[in-house]
Amino acid sequence: MADFEWLAKRVRKVIQAGRGERNILNRRPNSLLWLGLLTAAVVALFLVPTAAAAKQKSHHHHGHGKVVCHHHHHGHHGKHRGHGKDRGHGKVANVMTRNVYLGADLTPAIFAPSLEAFAAANGKILREVTANDFPTRADGLADEILATKPDLVGLQEVALWRTAPVNPEVLTKGPSATTVRYDYLQLLLDELNEGKGKYGNGKPRYSVVVSQNEFDLEAPADENGKAGDGPGGELADAEINGRLTMRDVILVREGAGVQTWNAQSANFANPLPVKILGATVPIQRGWTATDAKVRGTGPFRFVNTHLEAFEPNFRALQAGELVAPGGPATSDLPVVLLGDLNSDDDTVSGADTLAYNLLLGAGMVSRSTDTPLSCCLNSSLLAVKAAEEAGAGLADFDHQVDHILTRDPGQVTLQSSTVTGLQPVNGFWSSDHAGVFSALRFER
Numbered sequence: 001m002a003d004f005e006w007l008a009k010r011v012r013k014v015i016q017a018g019r020g021e022r023n024i025l026n027r028r029p030n031s032l033l034w035l036g037l038l039t040a041a042v043v044a045l046f047l048v049p050t051a052a053a054a055k056q057k058s059h060h061h062h063g064h065g066k067v068v069c070h071h072h073h074h075g076h077h078g079k080h081r082g083h084g085k086d087r088g089h090g091k092v093a094n095v096m097t098r099n100v101y102l103g104a105d106l107t108p109a110i111f112a113p114s115l116e117a118f119a120a121a122n123g124k125i126l127r128e129v130t131a132n133d134f135p136t137r138a139d140g141l142a143d144e145i146l147a148t149k150p151d152l153v154g155l156q157e158v159a160l161w162r163t164a165p166v167n168p169e170v171l172t173k174g175p176s177a178t179t180v181r182y183d184y185l186q187l188l189l190d191e192l193n194e195g196k197g198k199y200g201n202g203k204p205r206y207s208v209v210v211s212q213n214e215f216d217l218e219a220p221a222d223e224n225g226k227a228g229d230g231p232g233g234e235l236a237d238a239e240i241n242g243r244l245t246m247r248d249v250i251l252v253r254e255g256a257g258v259q260t261w262n263a264q265s266a267n268f269a270n271p272l273p274v275k276i277l278g279a280t281v282p283i284q285r286g287w288t289a290t291d292a293k294v295r296g297t298g299p300f301r302f303v304n305t306h307l308e309a310f311e312p313n314f315r316a317l318q319a320g321e322l323v324a325p326g327g328p329a330t331s332d333l334p335v336v337l338l339g340d341l342n343s344d345d346d347t348v349s350g351a352d353t354l355a356y357n358l359l360l361g362a363g364m365v366s367r368s369t370d371t372p373l374s375c376c377l378n379s380s381l382l383a384v385k386a387a388e389e390a391g392a393g394l395a396d397f398d399h400q401v402d403h404i405l406t407r408d409p410g411q412v413t414l415q416s417s418t419v420t421g422l423q424p425v426n427g428f429w430s431s432d433h434a435g436v437f438s439a440l441r442f443e444r
Contacts, residue, residue, distance in 0.1 A: 093294035096150035104128035105380035122221035140425030142191035154304025175218035212265035218243035301331035312351035323362035347399035368404035369417035
């Protein structure tokens with residue numbers, strides 16, 4: 001019970017610090033409601049099984065081709081610490097967080113006032129995804145990874161885009177499209193492992209430890225801009241269904257003395273509810289995790305997450321799930337937590353600081369650089385010319401939301417850290433985010 005009382009006190013302090021500050025979606029936040037929601041979420045972690053109790057399951061990738069999830073391939077599950085030689089390379093583990101950008105701005109569809117406008121907005125989203133050319137961007141992303149050689153990589157916004165003939169029933173029955181248009185995970189692995197990256201030589205270099213599906217939405221779309229080729233009514237112009245499945249993924253570097261075991265993942269118990277055409281849709285987000293050992297290090301817990309982007313109170317609720325007793329970032333092993341937190345303590349303001357400050361209050365300490373800053377290109381289009389026409393460029397990277405943290409600062413120290421992806425490659429920005437890489441020294 002002591003842990004609960006401590007966390008409740010921390011929650012109250014964070015909320016009090018944020019009172020009267022801005023809320024991205026609701027400009028007049030109700031602090032009492034906010035306090036009740038967050039405290040109730042913390043209590044729920046103790047009373048019922050939630051996302052904090054990870055699912056140790058077989059993770060099946062829903063794409064195609066060569067993606068293989070190695071949940072226990074690199075070691076053994078449970079409390080076993082792994083076998084194998086440490087190869088004498090010291091006690092440094094290299095880690096990276098990389099948001100790869102889903103490929104489009106979803107906001108116009110979320111706030112569409114009618115079904116007709118919704119289909120038009122969805123068509124624009126599909127055209128943006130095509131224009132943002134992930135096969136080309138994957139080349140630049142792979143170059144970053146292969147150049148820095150992280151042992152473990154946390155990826156966010158690893159989109160799987162699928163299509164189907166237009167079918168409005170998905171709005172009530174759920175997604176069903178199966179024809180793959182872009183599988184970001186497979187495309188990135190192809191670049192990493194097939195010799196297409198700058199440093200590739202055809203040998204497998206990275207594989208999947210664990211992949212977690214996040215929000216999964218499908219809707220009719222007017223992608224081709226032609227009138228009258230849809231089923232009629234408000235969908236008279238909608239000729240296709242588009243489906244987006246978001247994923248968070250952990251990759252491991254093969255042949256580098258890295259062992260992983262006890263892979264876990266889950267969705268948060270507190271997804272943001274969004275009204276789309278009057279229906280409430282939960283925007284699922286979550287986390288992935290694995291225990292790991294890198295050459296001479298002792299075992300540690302590696303956690304990758306992507307917190308809510310659009311609403312700071314739910315973002316803080318999700319951060320609280322990570323560090324509440326029993327949460328994925330509370331292992332008895334040293335913990336490394338990284339990802340797109342959509343929050344910071346000093347480069348953002350108001351309620352956008354809540355989630356990061358909650359993590360700091362739970363004992364997390366930064367283990368990555370903030371020079372230069374890593375977020376974010378202010379354009380939904382990543383082709384250099386299109387971004388320039390939107391007034392976007394390097395100057396947009398003026399805050400930090402992509403972080404690498406540890407709960408065990410005495411055992412995990414920062415040897416070096418760099419920011420990647422701050423220049424376009426092959427005519428495209430590789431993502432709207434930059435990547436953050438850290439070499440972490442483990443004292444045991």
